[in-house]
Amino acid sequence: MGKKRKVLKMRCDCGGSFKVGTQEFDGLEIDALVCSKCGFVTLTKDQAKRLMKLRQMMDSLGKRKVVRIGNTCGVTFPAILVHPGQEVDIRPLMPNKYILTFGK
Ligand SMILES: [Zn+2]
Numbered sequence: 001m002g003k004k005r006k007v008l009k010m011r012c013d014c015g016g017s018f019k020v021g022t023q024e025f026d027g028l029e030i031d032a033l034v035c036s037k038c039g040f041v042t043l044t045k046d047q048a049k050r051l052m053k054l055r056q057m058m059d060s061l062g063k064r065k066v067v068r069i070g071n072t073c074g075v076t077f078p079a080i081l082v083h084p085g086q087e088v089d090i091r092p093l094m095p096n097k098y099i100l101t102f103g104k
Helices: 045-061
Strands: 018-025 028-035 067-069 072-074 088-094 097-102
Touching: 028 045
Parallel strands: none
Antiparallel strands: 018 028, 067 072, 088 097
């Protein structure tokens, strides 16, 4: 008879169960585990990694100035985040707000 693997369902200390929900950390929105009973918030290893990466990005980006490049204008990014030739999709959200999605 083989050992049966029991799937562990994470439980909060209060006995409630966790559900995935969007939470805000320092102005960053990420998925987290939220106790449906007491509201305690915790992160899985992957969620914590994601938050760390976003915090690192936020620290290295911050406020920047538009620079002139020939007849056009541009915004620079730290080389640790992007690389020359990388594709970027730019979509306006509001007249002064854009969503930038970087490809590989
Ligand atoms: Zn709880």
